[in-house]
Amino acid sequence: MSESRTIRGRVLAPHATDRALTLHEDVVVRVDASGRITDVGAPGDDAPEVTRPGCVWMPGFVDTHIHFPQARVLGSASGELLPWLQKTVFPEESRFQDVEYAREVARDFCASMLAQGTTCASVFSSSHPGATDALFAEMDRRGLRGDVGLTLMDRGAPEALLRAPAEAMAACEELVERWHGADGDRLRFRVTPRFALSCTPEMLEAAGELAARHDLPIQTHISENPDEIEATAAAFPEARDYLDVYRQAGLLGSRSLFAHGVWLSETEWDGVKSADASISHCPDSNFFLGSGPMPLKEATSRGVKLGLGTDVGAGRSYSLRRCCSRAYDASKLTGSDTDAAELLWFATRGGAIAMDRADQIGLVESGFDADLIAIRPLDPDADLATLCEHLVFLEDRGGVEEVRVRGVVRWTQDALVD
Ligand SMILES: [Zn+2]
Known part of the structure; x- marks a missing residue:
């Protein structure tokens, strides 16, 4: 039975820690019944036929920052961050108060991720427990891997979105009980204060305590836009800087994932590094909202853990390939040195590390889960550097054809023409 999960073909394999990839011309990836890779080696006499000839296989993409309840407003241009949030x-x-609506959007949302080859994501839900439960259920059904958080907000938004700390924490406890660690740690609950401006100090502290109590991962936004940074400084006069707001609330640690970080100071970058926290780089969103290009070199020069995030719906696409392409543009504007291969590493292995799943995914090696995708590149014989450039910069030439999580086919292009 396990043989059916075996893949033979050209495989693009990220390295464990150095930000590079190796291209295996023809290997057999054997996968056991639990979906774990047991062996990667040269094809022997008993090797199966090549799986999807002309495609390259690689680890599924990891989207380290995406908003479920913004799926239907993707591409709505209404100004910079703060007015865009309000309008x-x-x-x-x-x-998303309406659970039926949430269920309907969750189906589109999960299908859209799979169709772009995303197999793992760190997701902000809405502030509604019912909608959050519906998203978990749909991710479970579709076989997606990922973390979901109830978005915590107790100020700065319409009444319908606000939830007082005690009530929000009770809802989080229920979601933790139901979903955290589900299906062999495929799904996790992630503590998710939206950002400092939408939370009172009491809410941030409650979030920090919740994370400590259950050893939960954390995600929030930081330093995306100059107006936001100025407002945050005014709202938290005790804090030395934006990062310090989270530090004081117990939200800065090795399991914290901060989205954007466009305008972090040198001191803050040092603080992220010394806490061993992670950054989600969201270049398409940063361009769409005019937030500015994040200087990738600040992360790479310090060895800060970093993944890429589409940030749908400020990001305009579910495609991590497009996200890589935009990250390249941002690197050019900030004097940051990178290339397509390194960006693909961030979109796969880098994201796995940033999401604290380094022991599960992102490598095509024995012991790792077979979350693998097949993409048909423009030139099936291209060398490593050219192949990576085609995957990143020619994202409309050659799509994702098949997506597997733990070796099980979860999406194929073929289904569209059935
Ligand atoms: Zn966001």
């Missing part, structure tokens, strides 16, 4: 995002997120 576009908050009214739409209020609709």
